[in-house]
Amino acid sequence: MAAAKTTMTLRQRLRKAILFLRLVGHGLRVYKSMISRIVSAKVAALFESEPKQPIDPAEVKNIVIVGAAFAGLYSARLLSGSLPRDGRWRIVVIEPNSHFNFTWVFPRFSVVEGHEHKAFIPYKSDYFAMGPKGMVRWVGDRVTNVKKEVVVLRSGEEIPYEYLIVATGSTVADGLPSRANVETKEEAVELLQAMQERIKKASHVVVAGGGAAGVELATDAKDLYPDKSVTIVHSRQALMNRFSDGLQKGTAESMERLGVEVILGEKAISETQDGQFITLSSGRKIPCDCFVNCTGQKPASGIMANLSPQSIAPSGHIRVKPTLQIDDDSLPNIYICGDVADAHVRNPNSRIAGRQAEICADNVVLAVRGKKPKYQYAEMWGDGFIKLTLGLDRSITQFWDGTSELLFPSEETERDLMCKGTWMAMGAQPFEDTGVYCDK
Ligand SMILES: Cc1cc2nc3c(=O)[nH]c(=O)nc-3n(C[C@H](O)[C@H](O)[C@H](O)COP(=O)(O)OP(=O)(O)OC[C@H]3O[C@@H](n4cnc5c(N)ncnc54)[C@H](O)[C@@H]3O)c2cc1C
Ligand SMILES: *[C@@H]1O[C@H](CO)[C@@H](O)[C@H](O)[C@H]1NC(C)=O
Ligand SMILES: *[C@@H]1O[C@H](CO)[C@@H](O)[C@H](O)[C@H]1NC(C)=O
Numbered sequence: 490m491a492a493a494k495t496t497m498t499l500r501q502r503l504r505k506a507i508l509f510l511r512l513v514g515h516g517l518r519v520y521k522s523m524i525s526r527i528v529s530a531k532v533a534a535l536f537e538s539e540p541k542q543p544i545d546p547a548e549v550k551n552i553v554i555v556g557a558a559f560a561g562l563y564s565a566r567l568l569s570g571s572l573p574r575d576g577r578w579r580i581v582v583i584e585p586n587s588h589f590n591f592t593w594v595f596p597r598f599s600v601v602e603g604h605e606h607k608a609f610i611p612y613k614s615d616y617f618a619m620g621p622k623g624m625v626r627w628v629g630d631r632v633t634n635v636k637k638e639v640v641v642l643r644s645g646e647e648i649p650y651e652y653l654i655v656a657t658g659s660t661v662a663d664g665l666p667s668r669a670n671v672e673t674k675e676e677a678v679e680l681l682q683a684m685q686e687r688i689k690k691a692s693h694v695v696v697a698g699g700g701a702a703g704v705e706l707a708t709d710a711k712d713l714y715p716d717k718s719v720t721i722v723h724s725r726q727a728l729m730n731r732f733s734d735g736l737q738k739g740t741a742e743s744m745e746r747l748g749v750e751v752i753l754g755e756k757a758i759s760e761t762q763d764g765q766f767i768t769l770s771s772g773r774k775i776p777c778d779c780f781v782n783c784t785g786q787k788p789a790s791g792i793m794a795n796l797s798p799q800s801i802a803p804s805g806h807i808r809v810k811p812t813l814q815i816d817d818d819s820l821p822n823i824y825i826c827g828d829v830a831d832a833h834v835r836n837p838n839s840r841i842a843g844r845q846a847e848i849c850a851d852n853v854v855l856a857v858r859g860k861k862p863k864y865q866y867a868e869m870w871g872d873g874f875i876k877l878t879l880g881l882d883r884s885i886t887q888f889w890d891g892t893s894e895l896l897f898p899s900e901e902t903e904r905d906l907m908c909k910g911t912w913m914a915m916g917a918q919p920f921e922d923t924g925v926y927c928d929k
Contacts, residue, residue, distance in 0.1 A: 534574070557656075635795070
């Protein structure tokens with residue numbers, strides 16, 4: 490028995506070692522691809538001459554990108570570095586928000602006071618510095634419909650496109666803590682402050698949804714306010730059920746350590762009239778004077794519903810081919826990336842959105858140069874990692890290939906998580922916000 494046990498652990502250890510090596514390889518590949526892109530953009534800038542005279546505007550063709558978050562913004566950046574520099578191609582980015590939503594910190598800043606302004610990063614035109622000046626046009630509006638050759642804006646304006654990249658992501662009807670459903674930074678900051686205030690005043694906080702947002706918010710709330718009762722309600726049999734066993738176990742242990750009550754196999758249905766209880770699917774009522782809904786993210790695919798209704802999956806995602814072209818042979822010039830794409834991703838995240846953005850951008854560049862799109866998206870397990878906070882001062886990072894897992898528990902000293910680095914990666918000075926954005 491003992492021998493069998495040792496071999497098991499040995500085999501497990503070996504698997505982990507292999508996983509670790511693959512992880513290093515994955516990291517190197519990602520790094521190499523980034524460097525080679527930067528180098529080739531610089532080389533192109535040296536050798537491909539920009540036009541001496543401005544091109545007749547009627548001859549300039551648009552590549553329209555709808556949505557400028559992890560997927561859309563990154564595809565715009567890559568395109569700006571690799572499209573022909575002859576002035577015949579323009580990238581039009583359409584995005585209603587004044588600021589980039591840094592969703593990762595929303596659960597934390599829904600609880601902890603004083604950092605909320607850091608969650609909204611001004612869009613800076615320097616971010617596109619890989620391409621010639623003027624190649625990117627920024628349109629501060631929302632697309633309401635897509636037709637075969639134009640997109641229609643809320644303002645009524647129609648913008649023609651030669652190629653279209655749809656990167657509209659996901660939405661949540663209930664807004665925070667998953668999304669801030671307002672268009673200006675001032676309003677979004679007020680929403681976060683109101684949520685902090687609601688939690689601060691409450692005695693019984695109930696969080697619905699045992700995915701990352703719900704777990705992070707519940708552990709932060711209990712850690713900051715140990716005297717309040719905090720309960721998390723989840724319909725499945727384990728919190729973080731879509732992740733590895735080790736991460737589920739680490740999550741459960743943190744709930745216990747902090748004293749968060751966990752109710753599994755139940756859904757939160759509605760708050761009672763008096764605002765004192767919440768009713769669960771079994772009919773049970775639990776005390777609740779502050780309800781936080783962390784469920785119900787939906788892909789924002791509505792703009793494609795007229796042009797290609799058959800491409801919208803029952804889940805609301807837009808069906809795609811491996812090249813990330815929409816799965817509709819009549820529309821080969823439309824590409825889809827990020828949370829809105831039905832690319833069979835286990836746990837959508839920003840890294841995956843970014844990799845899909847690369848595939849779309851690279852295929853559009855091929856098409857523009859008269860070649861067939863050849864790059865294909867396949868999920869790489871290394872991209873599906875997650876760093877989950879479990880209270881104010883600790884986290885677990887999980888890598889998982891479906892069989893073996895690597896867990897990196899760590900202490901967290903930054904209350905505002907990765908805000909500073911993200912501002913800098915976006916070309917913005919942390920945390921200066923002058924209110925001057927992408928040539929809006
Ligand atoms: C609370 C929370 C925490 C998260 N934490 C992490 C994390 O720690 N790490 C991680 O990797 N991922 C995390 N994620 C997931 C990550 O945020 C998403 O995978 C990522 O945002 C997807 O990027 P996207 O560009 O596809 O879409 P989104 O981020 O959803 O952005 C879509 C963009 O499109 C715009 N848009 C939508 N409709 C239109 C329209 N009709 N016209 C014009 N523009 C439009 C929107 O305004 C928005 O800017 C988290 C998500 C949430 C909700
Ligand atoms: C944040 O994102 C959501 C969803 O994409 C959007 O509705 C909201 O306007 C954004 N907020 C800000 C302040 O940019
Ligand atoms: C939580 O939000 C989802 C999606 O918006 C919604 O369907 C559900 O009814 C909400 N739950 C409660 C209890 O309000």
